[in-house]
Amino acid sequence: MFGYVKAYKPELKLKDYELYKGVYCSVCKQLGRKYGPLAQLSLSYDITFLALIRLSASSGCPHFKASRCFYNPLKKCNCCEKNNEEIDYSVDCAVIMLYYKLIDNIKDSGFIKRIAFYFVYPFYSLLHRKAKTSRPQIEYVVKSAMEEQAEVENRRTQSIDEAAHPSSKALSALLSNGYEGDKKLLLERLGYLIGRWIYIIDAADDLLEDIKKGNYNPYISLLDEYNKRGFSGISEFKDYLTGVLNLTVDECLKAFELLELEHFRDILTNILYMGLENTRLKVFSEERWLKHEKSI
């Protein structure tokens, strides 16, 4: 499954696991219901996290009930009832973000992939139009973030803060939309830092591929610097990145602890305290890093 922000299952209680799966299934179902199977491809743990936070900050109590899954009809899963506002919100966000991601991919990819993208593009364009009309605010937030991101990348900035800013700001707005006062402030901060964390871990994950393809990545020149130090360069680079990520998570936790949440606190605690760390370890322990090390 896709996504960086997910729960660390071994430490999750069974009841929380069921709920977590329930939210995941609800998002999937609502995507299918509103936008059809093509949109269900945008399902990820990151969107589930968005739905979780939105649900847990809202005052209404979500009702779950068992229902069958289209893709796995033998198994019943717990799903949120139809027309849950927060699930619906997350689904619209997912479709809008998927559309812009697709456009972004068209720019970056090779000839054959480009043709494939143009083939599916009209369908997504239709879905996007529907989402756009129901949530013009989100459309504006995501669109301007993508434009800003392109601008920053064209400048080939070396500052991670600058590079991460547009997407962090977008997530900050998505999370805090509709709230006021302290809660808004806390959700903004939480969203910003989670967005920042996702950007950094994604940059780290794509780093070696980007070097091969010559794409932009804020860490390319820094990695070069560490490589010059010789044998221990890669692990020193990872230590440095760990520090950057830790700092982001820590700041995020401070905001999280001050938030007053109605539901799902244990799941969110699991995700933020252990899930993120687990993802980091996974990304850093992949074999490509070893291969890269050998090649030096």
Add this chain to the structure above:
Amino acid sequence: MRNPYEVLGVSENASDEEIRRAYRELARKYSSDNFSGGPLTDISHKKMKEIDEAYDYIILNRGSRSGGGGSRQGSSNNQYTSSFSDYSDIREKIKSGRYDDAHTLLDGIPKQSRTAEWYYLKGSAQYRQGWLEEAAKNFNTACSMDPGNEEYRAALNNINNSRSGGYRTTSQQTNKGCSGCDICSGLICADCCCECLGGDLIPCC
């Protein structure tokens, strides 16, 4: 006022010791040390006040004042009093969340006349925006230019502490150790092993 027991997250028939523990736990979470110079300072102060009141209320109404009243640390506002400087309006801008204005003002000051305070303020604005790496650099510069300043030092320490996951490790207490279940299952395993080899550890099963 919210139900004080709810604020501390304890049940109404919790023992005094439990209440004290819950209070201490929360006080550590909201301690101003974790938030110094950050954008959430005000909210954490508010939270601290809320749990202080809840704790006082419970303890007074239970009549167990003899217990020493717990180890409440006064959440006195650590407002660092800075002597008058050109930067006071920039401080005001940062405090009220107008970071772009603060950056504009700061960038207008020529490079050669930038003091330690300039770097500190630049860092604070960035820190509050979430530009953590740039903020760390600027706090570092501020500290090396003026090593004696406590305000700069506190901001830098806060960031360095977070870099090694400080907040996460202090707030998350995992109970590791040997529980009753572990002992039982260990014994059963040992018994199985013994039986495989013809012996017996627990004769009854």
